[in-house]
Amino acid sequence: MEPIRSIKGTQDLLPQSSYRWQFAENKIKAISETYGYREIRTPVFESTQLFKRGIGELTDVVSKEMYTFDDRGGTSLTLRPEMTASVMRAWIQNNLGQEGGVQKMYYIGSMFRAENVQKGRLRQFHQWGIELVGSPAPVADAEVIMLMIRTLESFGLKSLKLKINSVGDENCRPVYKEILKDYLRPHFDQLCKTCQGRFETNPMRILDCKNETCKTLIHQAPVITDHLNDECKTHFESVKNLLTAAGIGFEIDPFLVRGLDYYTKTAFEVVSDDLGSQNAVGGGGRYDLLVEQLGGKPTPSVGFAIGIERLLIILEERKLLEDVKPKAPVLFVAAFAQPHIEAMIPIVQQLRGLGIQTEIELLGRSIKAQMREADRLGAQFVVVVGDNEMAQKSVSLKNMKTGDQQQLSFDQLVEFLSGSHE
RNA sequence: GUGGGCAUAGCUCAAUUGGUUAGAGCGCCAGAUUGUGGCUCUGGAGGCUGUGGGUUCAAUCCCCAUUGCUCACCCCA
Numbered sequence A: 001m002e003p004i005r006s007i008k009g010t011q012d013l014l015p016q017s018s019y020r021w022q023f024a025e026n027k028i029k030a031i032s033e034t035y036g037y038r039e040i041r042t043p044v045f046e047s048t049q050l051f052k053r054g055i056g057e058l059t060d061v062v063s064k065e066m067y068t069f070d071d072r073g074g075t076s077l078t079l080r081p082e083m084t085a086s087v088m089r090a091w092i093q094n095n096l097g098q099e100g101g102v103q104k105m106y107y108i109g110s111m112f113r114a115e116n117v118q119k120g121r122l123r124q125f126h127q128w129g130i131e132l133v134g135s136p137a138p139v140a141d142a143e144v145i146m147l148m149i150r151t152l153e154s155f156g157l158k159s160l161k162l163k164i165n166s167v168g169d170e171n172c173r174p175v176y177k178e179i180l181k182d183y184l185r186p187h188f189d190q191l192c193k194t195c196q197g198r199f200e201t202n203p204m205r206i207l208d209c210k211n212e213t214c215k216t217l218i219h220q221a222p223v224i225t226d227h228l229n230d231e232c233k234t235h236f237e238s239v240k241n242l243l244t245a246a247g248i249g250f251e252i253d254p255f256l257v258r259g260l261d262y263y264t265k266t267a268f269e270v271v272s273d274d275l276g277s278q279n280a281v282g283g284g285g286r287y288d289l290l291v292e293q294l295g296g297k298p299t300p301s302v303g304f305a306i307g308i309e310r311l312l313i314i315l316e317e318r319k320l321l322e323d324v325k326p327k328a329p330v331l332f333v334a335a336f337a338q339p340h341i342e343a344m345i346p347i348v349q350q351l352r353g354l355g356i357q358t359e360i361e362l363l364g365r366s367i368k369a370q371m372r373e374a375d376r377l378g379a380q381f382v383v384v385v386g387d388n389e390m391a392q393k394s395v396s397l398k399n400m401k402t403g404d405q406q407q408l409s410f411d412q413l414v415e416f417l418s419g420s421h422e
Numbered sequence B: 001g002u003g004g005g006c007a008u009a010g011c012u013c014a015a016u017u018g019g020u021u022a023g024a025g026c027g028c029c030a031g032a033u034u035g036u037g038g039c040u041c042u043g044g045a046g047g048c049u050g051u052g053g054g055u056u057c058a059a060u061c062c063c064c065a066u067u068g069c070u071c072a073c074c075c076c077a
Helices: A015-034 A048-055 A060-064 A084-093 A138-154 A172-190 A193-201 A203-208 A212-219 A230-245 A308-317 A338-353 A367-377 A387-391 A410-420
Strands: A045-047 A067-070 A076-079 A103-112 A124-133 A161-166 A264-271 A280-286 A301-307 A331-335 A358-360 A381-385 A394-399 A405-409
Touching: A015 A103, A015 A124, A015 A138, A015 A308, A045 A048, A045 A084, A048 A060, A048 A076, A048 A084, A084 A103, A084 A124, A084 A301, A124 A138, A124 A308, A138 A161, A138 A230, A138 A264, A138 A280, A138 A301, A161 A230, A172 A193, A172 A203, A172 A212, A193 A203, A203 A212, A230 A264, A264 A301, A280 A308, A301 A308, A331 A338, A331 A367, A338 A358, A338 A381, A338 A387, A338 A410, A367 A381, A381 A387, A387 A394, A394 A410, A405 A410
Parallel strands: A331 A358, A331 A381
Antiparallel strands: A045 A076, A067 A076, A103 A124, A124 A301, A161 A264, A264 A280, A280 A301, A381 A394, A394 A405
């Protein structure tokens, strides 16, 4: 029979490496909470309409990358391709705006995009994200960026590049788009096919096209940062000043245009050379118009998302996970035969009850094999029980690091281990 | 959707212009040590060379198809 395989673009997280994820997730959660963010979980599937309205019908994500299907009642559902739209839907639906002040939320979860697979790009992948809802102030933008950078630094990542830009708001962006189109119009024929399509629908996306001729044309193009209105300009300046005050280095990239339609004012991205061609570790920005688009009251917000798989790729390439190891048992109980195992079971129960990680032989192997197993598991101590020990109602306790061995009564063993385990 | 690369033991990889029994390291199991891990030594298990077809006296090697993986284009995390 043909074995069934996992679906392309999905991955098993095996016990051999899950501790790395736990390490990353624990750190992320701890830091998010230090900054006052609380976890939000939302369903992995939503009404297709949510993403169409929130992300934008013309974006690549919505137009060609969504896992969409009809449920039995004929409703169109979609596996979430990102979570900001879901979080804002939940925020509106549960009237979180009524609580006053801002809502600071984080999430870690699976996202789904039906794309071709390559390095750092899967069909089911995971994001850590932050949403700071309800503040129009530049300090909110700065806070989420500080949180993002601090977190990456806490993993030991130093030389990642932070790129920021302002993409304007509903007043100055349309004006800039016209200026850009006026500049590009005489060169329309030289643009690549996709950019010719973008010319009317989303001219700003031409700015980050990687086609060579498009790039040379764009090089001389008017940049949005020269055409921001006073409000956006002041906001952008404040964000930059705050980042400088926070000691965070950044690079202004007037060609940074993110692929989701909801961004306003600040947009930012962190890139790394370790990722191959999909070089974005994470990115985000301000989305002051999204809540209205989803049927809520105007609510200025800012957030970001980081790809966990990509983060782990970088950590691995830079050898920053070498010291991260799975938890090893404190004690391995090696027994000769069934009666010895029976005699040890109450002790094992007691030790585990005390939170001491304890293993007992499950295969009835030779003592030699059991010792090898204990060593492989990295156990600090091994207890050996046989007829000799049973006769004296005791155990032999071996320290695996020093090789020392001593005879202990059952009570002494429990007392010793509750004092000496780490 | 489009292109390139790869597919041999559990893992990482060899195998001469096509030539006899497809090898190594690591890992696994066992013994040396009949009640004790690591280090060392010895032995062992483990392969339809991804699948199907073709060329040939002969195919892991050449050709075609197919599946899977991977990298890249577009876009994104």
